[in-house]
Amino acid sequence: MNWLPEEASNLARNVDTVIWFVTIISLVFFFLITVVLVFFAIKYRRKSGEDETPYITGNHFLETLWTIVPSILVLVIFAYGFIVFKQMRTPPQEALEVNVIGKQWLWQFQYDNGKTTINELYVQQNRPVKLIMRSEDVIHSFFVPAFRVKQDLLGGMYTYLWFTPTKVGVFDLYCAEYCGAAHSKMLGKVIVMSPEAYERWRKGEEREEQKGVASISPVQLGEQLYQQRGCNACHTIDGTPSVGPSWKGLFGHEVTLQDGTKVTADENYIRESILEPQAKLVKGYQPVMPSFKGILTDEEISAIIAYIKTLK
Amino acid sequence: MANHTVAETIHVPYLEEKGILSWILSTDHKRIGIMYLVSISTFFVLAGIAALLVRLELLSPGKTIVDAHTYNVLFTFHGSAMVFLFIVPGIAASFGNFLIPLMIGARDVAFPRLNLLSYWLYLLGTVIILFSLLKPADTGWTFYTPYSIQTGTDVILLTFGVFVLGFSSILTGLNFIVTVHKLRAPGMTWHRLPLFIWSSYATAILQLLATPVLGITLLLLIAERVFGIGFFDPAKGGDPILFQNFFWFYSHPAVYIMIIPAMGVISEVIPVFARKPIFGYKAIAYSSLAIALISFLVWAHHMFVSGMSEVAATVFSFLTFLVAIPTAIKVFNWLATLYKGSIELRTPMLYALSFIFLFTIGGLTGVFLGTLAADVHLHDTYFVVAHMHYVMIGGTVMGFFAALHFWYPKMFGKMYNEAVAKVAWFLVFVGFNVTFFPQFILGMEGMPRRYADYPPQFHTLHEISTIGSWILGLGILIMALNLLRSLTNGEKAPDNPFNSLSLEWQIPSPPPHENFEKIPHVTDWTYGYGKKNNQEG
Numbered sequence: 001m002n003w004l005p006e007e008a009s010n011l012a013r014n015v016d017t018v019i020w021f022v023t024i025i026s027l028v029f030f031f032l033i034t035v036v037l038v039f040f041a042i043k044y045r046r047k048s049g050e051d052e053t054p055y056i057t058g059n060h061f062l063e064t065l066w067t068i069v070p071s072i073l074v075l076v077i078f079a080y081g082f083i084v085f086k087q088m089r090t091p092p093q094e095a096l097e098v099n100v101i102g103k104q105w106l107w108q109f110q111y112d113n114g115k116t117t118i119n120e121l122y123v124q125q126n127r128p129v130k131l132i133m134r135s136e137d138v139i140h141s142f143f144v145p146a147f148r149v150k151q152d153l154l155g156g157m158y159t160y161l162w163f164t165p166t167k168v169g170v171f172d173l174y175c176a177e178y179c180g181a182a183h184s185k186m187l188g189k190v191i192v193m194s195p196e197a198y199e200r201w202r203k204g205e206e207r208e209e210q211k212g213v214a215s216i217s218p219v220q221l222g223e224q225l226y227q228q229r230g231c232n233a234c235h236t237i238d239g240t241p242s243v244g245p246s247w248k249g250l251f252g253h254e255v256t257l258q259d260g261t262k263v264t265a266d267e268n269y270i271r272e273s274i275l276e277p278q279a280k281l282v283k284g285y286q287p288v289m290p291s292f293k294g295i296l297t298d299e300e301i302s303a304i305i306a307y308i309k310t311l312k
Numbered sequence: 313m314a315n316h317t318v319a320e321t322i323h324v325p326y327l328e329e330k331g332i333l334s335w336i337l338s339t340d341h342k343r344i345g346i347m348y349l350v351s352i353s354t355f356f357v358l359a360g361i362a363a364l365l366v367r368l369e370l371l372s373p374g375k376t377i378v379d380a381h382t383y384n385v386l387f388t389f390h391g392s393a394m395v396f397l398f399i400v401p402g403i404a405a406s407f408g409n410f411l412i413p414l415m416i417g418a419r420d421v422a423f424p425r426l427n428l429l430s431y432w433l434y435l436l437g438t439v440i441i442l443f444s445l446l447k448p449a450d451t452g453w454t455f456y457t458p459y460s461i462q463t464g465t466d467v468i469l470l471t472f473g474v475f476v477l478g479f480s481s482i483l484t485g486l487n488f489i490v491t492v493h494k495l496r497a498p499g500m501t502w503h504r505l506p507l508f509i510w511s512s513y514a515t516a517i518l519q520l521l522a523t524p525v526l527g528i529t530l531l532l533l534i535a536e537r538v539f540g541i542g543f544f545d546p547a548k549g550g551d552p553i554l555f556q557n558f559f560w561f562y563s564h565p566a567v568y569i570m571i572i573p574a575m576g577v578i579s580e581v582i583p584v585f586a587r588k589p590i591f592g593y594k595a596i597a598y599s600s601l602a603i604a605l606i607s608f609l610v611w612a613h614h615m616f617v618s619g620m621s622e623v624a625a626t627v628f629s630f631l632t633f634l635v636a637i638p639t640a641i642k643v644f645n646w647l648a649t650l651y652k653g654s655i656e657l658r659t660p661m662l663y664a665l666s667f668i669f670l671f672t673i674g675g676l677t678g679v680f681l682g683t684l685a686a687d688v689h690l691h692d693t694y695f696v697v698a699h700m701h702y703v704m705i706g707g708t709v710m711g712f713f714a715a716l717h718f719w720y721p722k723m724f725g726k727m728y729n730e731a732v733a734k735v736a737w738f739l740v741f742v743g744f745n746v747t748f749f750p751q752f753i754l755g756m757e758g759m760p761r762r763y764a765d766y767p768p769q770f771h772t773l774h775e776i777s778t779i780g781s782w783i784l785g786l787g788i789l790i791m792a793l794n795l796l797r798s799l800t801n802g803e804k805a806p807d808n809p810f811n812s813l814s815l816e817w818q819i820p821s822p823p824p825h826e827n828f829e830k831i832p833h834v835t836d837w838t839y840g841y842g843k844k845n846n847q848e849g
Contacts, residue, residue, distance in 0.1 A: 003756040018685045019756075026676040033643060033672050040650035041657070041665060044586070051654030053587045053842040059648070063595050066644040067637060074633035074679070081683030082626055088688060089622050138459040139552055141617065141692060145758025148689040152618050154553070155458065156546030159619040172767065176692040176760045178452050180459060181381045184763035242379065286464055 008171055008192070009147035010128075010164040014084045016148070022077055088149070091162035095128035102133065102140035102153040103290050105182040105243075106230035107173065113202055118229045118295060119188040121173065123165050124198035130162040136290070141177035144190055152177055165192040180288070181243045185233030222307025225300055234289070237311050244289060245282050248311045256283045270305050325725065325822045336432075339424035340825060344431050345410030346723065351434065352398045352406055353792075359393035360788065362386050367747070367781040370774045373766055383764035384450040385465070391453030396474050397438055399708055400566060403573035404519070405434070405484055407715050408512045410723060412488060414816035414823065415506045417497025417832045422490040430483040437477035444469035452762060454563075457544035457555040461536055468537055471530040478527045481569075485519030488512055497815075499834035506814055506838045507596055511576025514600040518565045518572075518607065526562035529555065553618055560611035568607040571703060572600055574711025575642055578664050581714050582646055584812045585661035586653030589839040592645035599638035606635045616687045625684060632682040639675055643668060658810070659733040663714035666741050670706025674699060677752065695755025701748045713740070713791070720795065721809050725822040726802030732794040739787025746780030814838040 007013050098121065099110040109117045123129045133142060135153040142161065143150040151161040165171075175186035193201060216224075226232055234243035245255070251270070254262045258281050263269055272279055274296065277289035296304070326342045335343055366386050369376045378386065409427065413420050421427050447466040451459060460467050492513050496505070532543045533555070542548025544555040575596075583590045590596065612620060612628040646668055655661070677699040680686045690696065721727055750773040755761075759770045766774065808817040815832060816823070 003753045005758055015685050015689055018683060019680065019689070022680050022683055022686060026679060030672060030676055033647065034669060036647050037650070037665060037668055040647070040653070041655055044650060044653045044655050046587075046654045046656040051587065053654050054652050055589055055840075055842040055844040056591065056648075056651070057589045057839075058592045058595070062644075062648065063592055063641075067641060070640045071637050074636050077679060077683055078630055078633045081629065081685045081687075083685075085622070085625070085629075085684035085688070088685060138462060139456060143692070143758070143760060145689070150617050150688050150691055154546065154619050156549075156551075157619060172758070174758070174760045178384075178456070178459070178762040180450070180463065181384065183384075184380065184760075184765045187767075240375070240379070243381075 005145045006167070007146070007148075008165060008167040008169065009144075009149070010166055011084075011088055012146065012148045012166075014087060018081055018084050021080060025073055025077065088161075091130040091160065092128050095130035095162050096124070097130050097132055098123075100131045100133040100142065100153070101136055102142070102175070102179075102186075103136040104138065104180055104288050105175070105186040105233045106290065107142075107175075107186070107188045108295070111202070113204075115202075115204070116295060119173075120228065121188065121190045122198065122201055123190060123192055125165055125168050125192050125194055127195070127198075128162060128164045130160055133159050133161070138179050139177045140175045140179050140186065143174045143176035144171055145174070146171040147190070150176055165190070168192050168194055181286075182233040185230075187233075218303040218306040219310055221300070221303035222305070225296070225304055226307060229292070229296065231304070241284075244285055247308050250311070251305075251309045257281060258283050267305050270308060271301055274301055274304070324825055325820065326825050327725070327822050337428070339420070339428050341409050341413050341420045341424065341427060342723075342823060342827075344427055345406050345408070347431055348401060348409060348434070349406035349723075351438070352401055355393050355397035355438070357792075359390050359398060360785065362390035362393070364781055364785055366390060367778040369764065370766070371778045372775070373768050373771055375765070380764035381450060384452075384762070385448045387762060388449050388452050389445070392441070392449075392470060392474070394704075395453050395566075395570075396477050397441065399570045399704060400477075400481060401434060401484075402570060402708065403577060403712055403715060404488075404512060404515050404569065405430075405480075407508075407577070407719065408484075408488060408515075408573060411719065411816060412491055412509060412512055413495065414819070414827055415509055415814060415838075416492065416495060416500050417815050417828060417834060418491065418495035419826045419828065419831075421487050422494055423487050426483055427487055430480045430487065433476055433480035433483070437473045437475075437480060440469055440473035440476060444473060454559060455530075455533060455555075456559075457533065457536075457550070457552045458546065460533060461545050468534050471533055475527050475530045475534075478523045478530075481519045482523045485516035485523070488516040489520065492516075497831050497834050503594070503597075504834060504837040505597075507579035507590060507593070507600075508573075508576035510597040511572045511579070511600045514604040515569050515572045517601075518569045518604050522562045522565040522569070522608070525558060526566075529558035529562070532558075553615070553620060556615050556618055557612065560614045561608075564611040564614065565604075565607045567703070568603055570708050571711075572603060574667065574708045574715075575600065577711040577715040577718070578646060578667050579642075580812075580814065581660045581664040581718050582649050583839050583841055584718075584810050585656045585658060585664070586650050587656075587841045588649050588651070588653040589841055590645070591648035591651070592641075593837070593839065595641055596645050599641045602638040603635060606631065606638070610635055613682055613687075616684060617691050629682055629684045629687075633679075636675065636679060636682070643672060643675070658717075659728075659730060659737055660714045660718035660810075662734065662737045662741075663710050663717065666737070667707060667710040667714065670702055670710060670744070674702030674704075674706050677702065689758075690755055692761055693755035694751040694759045694761055697761050698748045698751035698755060701751075705744055705748070713737075716795065718810070719816075720798075721805030722816055722821050722823070724799055724802075725805050725820075726798050727805045727809065728794050728798040728802055732790065736787050736791035736794060739783055739790065741787075743780050743783030743785070743787050747777050747784050748780070750774075750776045750780075812838075813840055 004016055101108040107119050109121045133153045135155045140153045147163045149161050149163050151159050171190045173188035173190055236242050236246045237248055239246050239248040250265050255265050256262050275293045278287045281287055369378050369383050444466045449465045449467045449470045535541050536543050542550040544550040544552050610632045613632040616625045754773045805821045807821050
């Protein structure tokens, strides 16, 4: 029975060993205490009102024993936890650096080759990565259970973490520090690629390939972007209002702005709302949407508009 | 043993006088204790209903009953009402007020009018917090900056309410410290004090010293929101980690404000129902003080992944382990008290034994979180939620229920239905474990806390947890109905139904206004159960 997730980084095994070590010591104490508790409760249960009980008020030997034994054990646990923690906080020199920005409610990753991705972190198998992280608004926390790593992101200060992914695959990324309405939608993926695949991705060939496949329509691309770029954290497509207005039935309809004026949600309005979200804010919503200027290309914005048009 | 010089003349029971004014203007510590008991129980129920709604939303992935914002509001209300309106005043203010003068042989607390003022401040705080519900906050009970500065919800009223409650807590602490120092009956030496008094005393020190820091922190937060002064928001040049340091400097000792009185209750209940002297009196008494003092030095174990330096994290991890030792000592001493006892499993004892079992789980899982490398993975997941509830419900609330069933006959002069109380205990015990044990697994698997929605792989465990919350809720409902019904329909309670040696049981149930006709003269400690032949320590 293993309740811990798959071990997919170099740190995972070490963290798990610490957790198992503590678990075993805890189980020993737990069973000891429970067995004694239940045994005494049964063996010494009251038989009659005249049961005689001895007048025992203490025992120095026992008192000393159960002070010293736990003291030694917790010191050992502390030391073991510290040794692994030190490893977790010491990134190797050659680690590949990726800049991470957390903001309500998406993850942005900037790579050394100038690429930027949203909600998807691309890394290479067996190559150490160091994430240099900051927040643009409130506190977030980068948490990948399969790697056993977690670190808060703050404004006005960089924090970091590192890991070496050991398995090719796609792993869940969560925001672990409560950050507002769409906290539970601030999700991402870490995509661990083989060295060859990673090199192709790095050189930007992946995109060419995608274009080669290219029979993808703007509506399909828009639908993909809706997921990939994190639009779905705040905008539903079924008509229920969330952090932002739903996209269903949005296109071509009038929306009421904060100051009471009405505008029609046409191509230009949607484009402006993506690039400068606070310019014409719909009444009843908070000014929390980040700008996607420099993140989405014109082609991608057009695809999202095309997708919205289909949501009637 | 306390001798029985209590006069037998007719007294007026403290419950005799009727009318709302006779309550809210009363300086009788017993009436104030009952008013706290009613108030905190009310908020326990309200915050519990919020918890049931939180669990209901988590029954299945996606939206179940409420949207994400409403969910966030619900867990914020649940957390802040449970912490600030129920569990911090909790056993200390309700049972502490009722019992401290009775147990030490005094007529009242040292400052009866200050005591009433403390209660009014508590009421004022609750009214302010209830007003904040017009635009309820969504920050979580921890008010972390900068989110608490940015959100459009009413953080100011909520934190101001907590600020006012803080004064109630400080003044109560002060009152109890002076009472224990100055009003002990002749012969009631420090080492004869019931352990509930020792734990109340340790709690009072914490209330007095830690609460002002919370008050200041919340004022700074309000100042930042109102005047835009950049204490905590990095956008204004502030430091968000500073807020966490301030907040936990209070809120970690506050964990012990919540749990130490419950430990005191357990130390009272076990000897009575095991008919044995408490084992290791001094070890238990001084471990309360040790926990209180060390608890001031462990706050940053909530912040290992906050961006705080690794050196600080290491020091705080080390200090955190130190607090585990006096806690373990208490558990071992309670167990040893059972040895060769004559154990009667009445309802208070069932809750007390449940406390030992559940609090052991709560304490041991705390060791995981104090361990640096393990905490990195488990921090801010459901593992923390489960650990916290095993300590707070498995510990404090079990202690509260034990106290409720133990001193109920003394407080109200009635007996409750024992069979119904045991059924309720069983449902509470089972429901609690079904609700919270799966959350340890959820946390290990990586389910983050404070999520309105979750990926499908966590569905089954969330479902089990929600079903558990219904069993737990049902148990508490049955317990409440039993206790409420017994107020009018219960049999008249004898003065000392459980044959305790403690002073409060040597006077009528319910006690008269001034407690003791004549202040008792104490000649022995309160744990003289069993047959003396070999004496020690």
